[in-house]
Amino acid sequence: MLKVSGIYKVFNPGTVNQKTALRNVSIDMEEGDFVTLIGGNGAGKSTLLNCVAGVYGVDRGTITIAGTDVTKMSEYKRAAFLGRVFQDPMMGTASDMLLEENLALALRRGQPRGLKWGISGRERETYRQMLSQLDLGLENRLHTKVKLLSGGQRQAITLLMATLKKPKLLLLDEHTSALDPKTAERVLSLTDRLVSENNLTTLMVTHNMRDAIKYGNRLIMMHDGQVILDIRGEEKKKLTVEALLERFGLVSGQEFAYDRVLLS
Amino acid sequence: MLEIIRGAVSLGLLWAVMTIGVYITYRILNIADLTVEGSIALGAAIAAQIISKGTNPYIATGVSILGGMAAGLVTGILHTVLKIPALLSGILTMIALYSVNLRVLGKASLSLLRMETVYTVFERMGLESSWSVIMLGLIVVALVICLLYWFFGTELGCAIRATGNNPEMVRAQGINTNTMIILGLVISNGLVAFSGALIAQNQSFADVQMGTGSIVIGLASVIIGEVLFGKRNFMMRLISIALGAITYRIIIAFVLKLGMHSNDLKLFTAITVAIALSLPIIRNRINPPRISIEESEQQAQNLNGGKNA
Numbered sequence: 001m002l003k004v005s006g007i008y009k010v011f012n013p014g015t016v017n018q019k020t021a022l023r024n025v026s027i028d029m030e031e032g033d034f035v036t037l038i039g040g041n042g043a044g045k046s047t048l049l050n051c052v053a054g055v056y057g058v059d060r061g062t063i064t065i066a067g068t069d070v071t072k073m074s075e076y077k078r079a080a081f082l083g084r085v086f087q088d089p090m091m092g093t094a095s096d097m098l099l100e101e102n103l104a105l106a107l108r109r110g111q112p113r114g115l116k117w118g119i120s121g122r123e124r125e126t127y128r129q130m131l132s133q134l135d136l137g138l139e140n141r142l143h144t145k146v147k148l149l150s151g152g153q154r155q156a157i158t159l160l161m162a163t164l165k166k167p168k169l170l171l172l173d174e175h176t177s178a179l180d181p182k183t184a185e186r187v188l189s190l191t192d193r194l195v196s197e198n199n200l201t202t203l204m205v206t207h208n209m210r211d212a213i214k215y216g217n218r219l220i221m222m223h224d225g226q227v228i229l230d231i232r233g234e235e236k237k238k239l240t241v242e243a244l245l246e247r248f249g250l251v252s253g254q255e256f257a258y259d260r261v262l263l264s
Numbered sequence: 265m266l267e268i269i270r271g272a273v274s275l276g277l278l279w280a281v282m283t284i285g286v287y288i289t290y291r292i293l294n295i296a297d298l299t300v301e302g303s304i305a306l307g308a309a310i311a312a313q314i315i316s317k318g319t320n321p322y323i324a325t326g327v328s329i330l331g332g333m334a335a336g337l338v339t340g341i342l343h344t345v346l347k348i349p350a351l352l353s354g355i356l357t358m359i360a361l362y363s364v365n366l367r368v369l370g371k372a373s374l375s376l377l378r379m380e381t382v383y384t385v386f387e388r389m390g391l392e393s394s395w396s397v398i399m400l401g402l403i404v405v406a407l408v409i410c411l412l413y414w415f416f417g418t419e420l421g422c423a424i425r426a427t428g429n430n431p432e433m434v435r436a437q438g439i440n441t442n443t444m445i446i447l448g449l450v451i452s453n454g455l456v457a458f459s460g461a462l463i464a465q466n467q468s469f470a471d472v473q474m475g476t477g478s479i480v481i482g483l484a485s486v487i488i489g490e491v492l493f494g495k496r497n498f499m500m501r502l503i504s505i506a507l508g509a510i511t512y513r514i515i516i517a518f519v520l521k522l523g524m525h526s527n528d529l530k531l532f533t534a535i536t537v538a539i540a541l542s543l544p545i546i547r548n549r550i551n552p553p554r555i556s557i558e559e560s561e562q563q564a565q566n567l568n569g570g571k572n573a
Contacts, residue, residue, distance in 0.1 A: 053436075079438035092436075094429040097422075104419075105426055110438040113419040161437075 001201040002029040002052065002169050007061030009047055009225075021047040022058075023225045029169075034195055034202045036212040039222035045205045046087075048222070049173050052203070054078040066168040080110025083162030083200075085155065085175040092158030095147035099138065099157065102146055103127050106161035130160060134190065152183035156190055163194050170195065172204040176211075188215065209241045219244075223252050267394075272517040274394045276510030277401025278462045279485065281408055283509040284502060285455030286482030292416075293428040293448040295343075298354030298479055300456050302361025303335040305475035307457025309368040312376055312470035321382045325461045332457020333450045335361060340446030358475075365472045373471040381465035397466055404462070408455065409502045415451075416498060424448050477530045480537055485509040487540040 009022040022044050029035060039045050050056050052063055054075035062071045065081045086092050093102050104119040124142060132139040134156050138149075146154060155175060162170060172191065176184035192215055195202050206212050212219055219236055221229035221244075228251045231239060248254075282304060289297035307328040314324035335357055342353035366372070386396030415421045426434045427444040434441050456478075464470040489508020495501045516533075520526060 074440075076435045076438055076440045079436055082436070084436045086432075091430070091432055094426040094433055096429045097426060101422055101426075105422060105434070105437050105439075108419060108437070113423045113439065115415075115418045115420060118417050118419050118422040 001031045001033070001066055002027065002203065003062075003064040004028075004048070004052065005062045005064075007048075007051060007058045007063065009044075009051055009056060010059050013059075021225055022051065025061075025222075025225070025227055027220065027227065029201055029203065031201055032199050033218055034200075034216035035204065035218045035220055036216040037203060037205045037220050037222065038207070038209060038212040042224075043222040044225040045222050046173055047225075049171050049203065049205055052169075053082060053084055053171055081168040083109075083165075083167035083170045085158045085162050085170075085172045087174040087177055089151035089154045089158070089178055092161065093146045093154055096145060098142065099144050099146055099149070100124060100127055100142040102157065103161060103164065106164045109165045109167075130164075134160065150183075152179050152187060155179060155183075155187050159187065159191060159194060163198055163200065166198055166200070168201065170200045170202040172202065174205050174207060177207055191215075209244060213239050213241065213244065221248060223248070228252055268517050268521060269514060270394050270398070272513040273510055274397035274401060275463075275466070276513035277398060277405055277506075278459060278466060279481065279513065280401070280405050280459075280506040280509035281462065282456045282459035282478065283482050283485040283489070283505050284405075284408060284412065285452040285459065286479065287486050287502075287505045288412075288448055288452040288455070290483060290486060291428075292425055293445060293452075295350040295428075295445070295449075296354070296479070296483075297336075297339065297449060297452065298351065299335055299339040299357045299361075299449070299453055300354075300479045300482060301475040301477075302358040302365065303332040303453040303456045303475075304460035304463075304478050305365045305470070305472055306335055306361050306368070307332050307460030308464035308470035308474055309365045309374070309460075309472070310457070311461035312374045312464050313368050313370070315376055315379050315381065315465070316374060318379075321380055321384070321465060325382055325458065325465075328461035329454045329458045332460070333454040335457070336449035336451070336453030337446060339453070340449040343449075344442035344445050362472065369470060369472060372473075373469055376465060376468045376470070379468075381468075382462065383465060401462075404458075405506050409499070409506065412502060413499050420447075477533065480530070480533050481512065484533055484537045484540070485512045487537065488512055488515075491540070 004025060004027040007022055007025050008020070011017070011019045011021055025044070025048060027035075037045050037048070047056065051058050052065075054070065054073060058071065062069060064070065065078070068081070070078050070081070084092070094105070100119055104123060107123065127142060128139045131142075136153050136156055138153060138157070141149070146157065149157070159175070175191075176187050179187060188211060191204070194200070202216070204216065217236060218232040219229070219239065220227055229247060282300070286297075286300060289295045310328040310331045311321070311324045314327060315321050338360075339353045339357040342348045342356060343350050348356070383393070383396045383400055386399050387393060391399060416425060423434065423439045424444045424447060427439070427441045428448070431441045434444070460474070463474070485508040486505055487508070488511050489504040489506070490501075492511060493500075493504035493507050495504060516529065519532065520529075524532065
């Protein structure tokens, strides 16, 4: 479903700030794969996700989504294939617009926008049903401006928006890291439910080792711009935090020294 | 007295069309578009030139609108395709339009005295001249408001509104934000030129200088409208903006009546806008929002909790 072949990404080339964020990264995801992507600060996880989404172009290598080479495709065109949830809960929704208007924008992802009315009455009923399944009391707030909702609610809405029109690939960029632990837990279990109900191919970046182990059928670890571990199937199911740390040490020749990841 | 107000209302209605154009860029797209200063004079110049050749004033006004849209297109391309900051893109088009407008007019100003204008129909029906301006102004403003209310409710209109709000999210929904910004600028400057054409026909001349300061007048009117008449829903907002433009004209008429020299008007308007824009900051200084230490601690914990706990 997603095929990343030998991509490189260099930031600020030719300056003192030159940084190779991705070096020769290749990932091949099958349809229905739920990959958790883990690594410390500066490992290149978010850069990889942004390269797949088309926020950044790559310097070498190719990216193919569902058989289409998207390497040179602009961000908005690629969006036809992708559902995206961002780290910042404010990023995924238009805050001055109504909840239903946000959902309507997402339902038409990848379609040309014409002069038809922005929301149809039939849609509203669907939205109400879907929102009531979130169990956040949002079903009666279709006419509320999104900026009046909490971070957790907004992230749940963004998640719903990303899956409203079934994407070929769902990209989650540390989408619970800005939420309090309880809300993060709820949003994660919602994520898991939406992914399995719709059988979505998913790439989830996380800082949290336990979450990376608990969710998904495959775990990829990055370090210093490279993929250093790729654990799947039965092996992934038996994984523990201690085992993961040990394997990281073996592969990278370093102690795992990122506070944020260890503490989580 | 009544005569002064009637004159102010008629002028306000014509400027309302321009103010709605400014509202589209300033509030919906979140861009302060200085193209306005040039495109209002462009609209006036095109209309005046075509009318002075004896052509139908409605056709002339239509061509003016197209001219304004072209000006918006230029600014849009400078800003989105060539990545020049919005403010500078507007300034570039505005400066370029000064020369273009001189070319269109052939001289610094062009008189329309005794030519047939869009108001002539109403005058023939026996209306006094300021009443015919009010009549036409009301029809035009009502039409513009209805049309925009419909348009910004469509899929395309929603996409433009969202672009001004959160462009990253809009791109993630598969919408080309560049196209949306260009479209917004085109519509806005079309309206501004429309207004310029109506104003020129009302004052019976077009002048290459007539756009100077118009962006500030537009902003003042938008802010007055929002503050005085509220912004509950989109329809009400558009109506408020139009009322803001009329109120601005009434205020100006009064300060002139009270003895302010007309040369000082632009200074007065600029100070008013500066005060209006800085009101939120001033209010915070005088009366800072209270938040208890416990509350802020709690918030800090909530924020960090997701990452560290």
